[in-house]
Amino acid sequence: MAEVVIVPDREAAGALVAAEIASLIRRRPDAVLGLATGSTPLPVYEALPAALAGVDVSQVRGFALDEYVGLDPAHPESYRSVIRREVIDPLGLDPERIRVPDGSMNGIEHHGDDYDAAIAEAGGVDLQILGIGTDGHIGFNEPGSSFASRTRVKTLTQQTREDNARFFDSIDDVPLHTITQGLGTILEARHLVLLAFGAGKAEAVAGAVEGPVTSSLPGSAIQLHPHVTVVIDEAAAARLGGADYYRYAFAHKPEWQGL
Ligand code: GLP
Secondary structure: OOEEEEEOOHHHHHHHHHHHHHHHHHHOOOOEEEEOOOOOOHHHHHHHHHHOOOOOOOOOEEEEOEEEOOOOOOOOOOHHHHHHHHHHHHHOOOHHHEEOOOOOOOOHHHHHHHHHHHHHHOOOOOEEEEOOOOOOOEOOEOOOOOOOOOOEEEEOOHHHHHHHHHHOOOHHHOOOEEEEOOHHHHHOOOEEEEEEOOHHHHHHHHHHHHOOOOOOOHHHHHHHOOOEEEEEEOOOOOOOOOHHHHHHHHHOOOHHHOO
């Protein structure tokens, strides 16, 4: 099962995951990072410059999870812009080595296959950062997504458009379609690190970690993966039946294990 780490706050989560990423890049300078967007991974990105002090990041590669379809890539809320602003520029990564799915309409029917091929060519993702939507989506794999799905175009639920309206002037500006790594694509990453904060995520987290494995809650796909770390605050952990055991297990974690 997933290792669940309950931390006091976002900053503690950011520091923990940033340390793991720094350790990965020290071991493997051309590590392939799976990058998520949304609010959740921001504490990780904020903690990374300090964690990576003195580490050569010039060879680091990365693949974003998803992108809006039909949104101008120069729009400040395109995931291409977000990854540039939150990750590439502050960390000094080589923009040529960081890819975001191509959400342009021209040839959109092929962009998913091209993206999966590029991930395979890079040797797969070493560490995939994940958030989770209030409806249980990961990437933009909305409820009902196949566990075998590959990178492809998905239609957003109204709930997700409402959740993401805060990044736009109005909900009408939130694109209807996205291109997202599939659940099958995500499950091929070697280590999944799912973060969640706040009471609004408690139900989705409980479903993902302890609920039945069902495409109705795409985050539950993590139960099929052999190496998953779930890093959450107390509020997001509130609905977990096994919280006491998770705390106990983490407190007694063998030092050699790492995350
Ligand atoms: C977004 C992203 C997901 C993200 C999720 C939660 O729309 N496509 O990758 O994990 O929904 O978002 P947030 O972290 O802002 O709560």
